[in-house]
Amino acid sequence: MSRLLRRWAIGVLTVLLGVYVAAIVLLFALQRQFLFPAGTDAPSLERAGLAGLMEPVKIATADGLTLLSWYHRPPTAGAPLMILFHGNGGTIEIRAAKAKAYIDAGFGVLLLEYRGYGGNPGSPSEAGLYADGRAALAFAAAQGVAPDHWIIIGESLGTGVAVQMAVEQHVAALVLEAPYTSVADVAQSDFPWFPVWWLVRDRFDSADKIARIGVPIFIVQGERDEVIPVRFGRMLFAAASEPKEALWLPGAGHGVIGLYAVDAAVLDFLKRKALPSSGGTMEGAGG
Helix, strand or coil, rough: CCCHHHHHHHHHHHHHHHHHHHHHHHEEEEEHHHHHCCCCCCCCCHHHCCCCEEEEEEEEECCCCEEEEEECCCCCCCCCEEEEECCCCCHHHHHHHHHHHHHHCCEEEECCCCCCCCCCCCCCCCHHHHHHHHHHHHHHHHHHCCCEEEEEECCCCCCHHHHHHHHHHCCCCCEEEEECCCCHHHHHHHHHCCCCCCCCCCCCCHCCCHHHCCEEEEEECCCCCCCCCHHHHHHHHHCCCCCCCEEEEEECCHHHHHHHHHHHHHHHHHHHCCCCCCCCCCCCCCC
């Protein structure tokens, strides 16, 4: 009887182990589908309410892709340019309210659309999104806007792109909305029973980079963020160099990145930090 019981137990454990290994393989194979649920419909300026405010532009990447994105030229030679790297869901179309807020405040705005999103060619990956980010910065430079007038803003997944760009290029300021230490950390938090930290291919390891950024940094996150636990944002803030500020919003979830109040807080931060404009400050912005 005991021998039969042992065989039964071994059989059950073998099946469970097989299921566990199969789940790990599936997570590894599908990880980019989970991380990049790209919005494939082409964005519309008309639907977004941005017709006449922004124009479609073509941004060329170093690896030969052409990315359709949206651009609002800075209204004066000294006005700052907000370069936005959005999160992993949807397209630039759903960032219309944010674009309007910064346009109304006197900023230029560049909404970069990633490869594989919004009808753009290519497939997203960490290396690919960095290439897209570099192409956006090259486009901004080609428009005659100097890097010390660029304000880089990242949302959610896009904070990893924003941090990398701010490491590579000394800009005016960096704004991170609902950021993380690394994608691997968040993935491990989501799947605690699996060794996913070791399996993540697109890591976006912001925590290892952010201390090298010596420009004003503003982090904002909801304390009830259900997608990226706020502890990761707090850890990233702790790793960042001064000057830095953070806004932790009680009761707010991941949707905080779409709230107008957040845009207003960002504008307040930028005004107080006196970022460059034609007169040397941004005192008029947002007023």
